[in-house]
Amino acid sequence: MVYTNCCRCGAMHRKILTAFVALLMLTAIPLSVSADENEDIPTNAAATGVHESLVAALAHADLVAALQGSGPFTVFAPTDQAFTDAGIDLANFNTPELNATLRDILLYHVLADSSVMSGDVTDGLTVEMMNGDNASFTVANGVVSIEGANVTTADVIASNGVIHIIDKVLMPSDDTPEEPANDIPAVATGTGVHTVLVDAIVQAGLLQTLQADGPYTIFAPTDQAFADAGISLTDFDGEEGTAALANVLAYHVTMGAVTSDALSDGMFVTMLNQEQVRIGVTP
Structure with missing residues (x-):
């Protein structure tokens, strides 16, 4: 009887271990996203199921129409969880000044006039985002990151550019530039x-x-x-x-x-x- 109980206990441990390993494997799998190459970036983002916060933020900041334009654009798209982790609540952006801040944050995720595929990115590459701030890439062990945010799913093709899904909201620098943009x-x-x-x-x-x-x-x-x-x-x-x-x-x-x-x-x-x-x- 004792032997039988030990066998059951061992079997249970094996099941728990198997489930734990499966969970680890699941968390390591990149997010699978299907996209319609005939649809624009906001439409594709709305269809992923994990970008409701991003799409709502674009609407709140009046940027949907801009990103429905011909582009091309490269958008680094934080997931809903990334917005939660960043503590971003759109209800807090309730004045013109705060809404301008939200636009600045969102435009820091957009590269205008180009479709940058993951294969185009090299370690240390620095680009100017649409809000005028620079962002730098890191490539290590096959993982691409931008300003500390990992690209979890790359090269989601849309009709007017490409989306790369990231696990963190990018925040523009608080530093005041010595020569602010005056164009x-x-x-x-x-x-x-x-x-x-x-x-x-x-x-x-x-x-x-x-x-x-x-x-x-x-x-x-x-x-x-x-x-x-x-x-x-x-x-x-x-x-x-x-x-x-x-x-x-x-x-x-x-x-x-x-x-x-x-x-x-x-x-x-x-x-x-x-x-x-x-x-x-x-x-």
Whole structure:
């Protein structure tokens, strides 16, 4: 009887050990994600089942339309657990200033105008993220990480770029740069009334153009102006939509730094899309 009990005890131990080993193996398996290459990044993220917090944050920060643009974008997508671990509660981002902070955090996960596959990453590679901060990669023992966040699933292909799933929310540096970005998109981002314009610039693929030296003069419609015009960025989908949006935006930009005192009533200015506008000056 004692021998029989020992056998049962040994069998139970073996079952527990087997279950424990299986659990360890399960936790080591990368997250399996199916993606639709015909759908954009936000749509694919919403379908993974582990990015509800990320998708909600993008909506809260008004970044969905921007990331539905033609891109291409590379997005490092923290899971719901990563948001929980970071203690991020969207209800706390309830002022324009705090919402700008949320946008900064989210844009620190996005690389604009390129699709970076895992095979393109080398140890020590540093890239500039969409919020203007740099992020560095580490590659060790076949594991890719970015700023301490491990890539658990790589190369999830979308119609407008690629998603890499990470296990940690990336936080931009709190250090104030010695020379803060002062290009047109950066200044527009800081006004608080040009959110749609900045999103449109990103969606139309004009971000890097307007971050360049230029100089440029931009006649910048406010968020209310976009609303009054009935313009929704979701209407500009596909290549034709992106080209149409780029043409609209280019009609607001001219080469050269043209100050208001250089403008006169009735003068014509050639815009970036090669069309002319007539300036009106009232006393």
